[in-house]
Amino acid sequence: MALSAALLAVAGDLTHRINDGVVARGFTDIRPAHGFAFARLAPDGATATDLAAHLGVTKQAASQLVDEIVRKGYAERRPHPEDARARLIVLTGRGWACTRAAEEAAAEVVGRWAELLGEGEVRALRESLGRIAPYGPIRPAW
Template sequence: MDDALVFSALVLALSGQLVQEIHANVSQQGFEDLRPAHGFAFARISVGGATTADLAEHLGVTKQAAAQLVEELVRKGYVERHPHPHDARARLLGLTETGWAATRAADQAARAAVAPWREVLGEARFSELVADLTLLAPPGPIRPAW
């Protein structure tokens, strides 16, 4: 049974294609200064209540790396730092309007990337697929692959 190998390869291939297509689409929508890894940061920041340290944990990197990422996103106008209401050390992160626009663009890009797959499988089979994958997916935040 080396279904396992086939399966692994398929998941990897699919995931790679997904990232690549979404990134290309987002770029084409005018967000050329964003790279795939930024999406994972947006995902956490858009939820609200995130500090740089929270973001670091979410991404599975050091605080310094997260701070650097935040600095870049602030400089590019996607993220704002607000004073934290209860902690003078920390700063709350939030998306700017541009940040939200980028998030919407990514959402749309994801839909566009998945659409053909949905069509190939048919609606019913696609739903089953989503259900199956839901069973398999690990809990916790989604991080850049490795």
């Protein structure tokens, strides 16, 4: 199997399994895309435009996504401390809980890889992928 095909197959499977794990932990109303958004919001919040750039979509699409996660109680819009035009989107408690659930689910999958490959090989994998990972937006796979 070609490297690129294997990589895409593993990535698709990983996304799917993380989503399943998050759903299994009781967060049934979100999609994988939201997880990528949460990852950007997690440290200190972000503006809708930041989020748009991170996800590689228009700011309108990002704004709609924010509407949704706000409506579902995962985040809230606050006035931005330094720019009266902007809003700072921050995770709520529920948002953080969901983020932790995603991390647990991801760790579970990686744990299964460790059983197949061994710890050393998993470390090497992380190391290699980390060195070729891009800086730009995290896009959906297609």
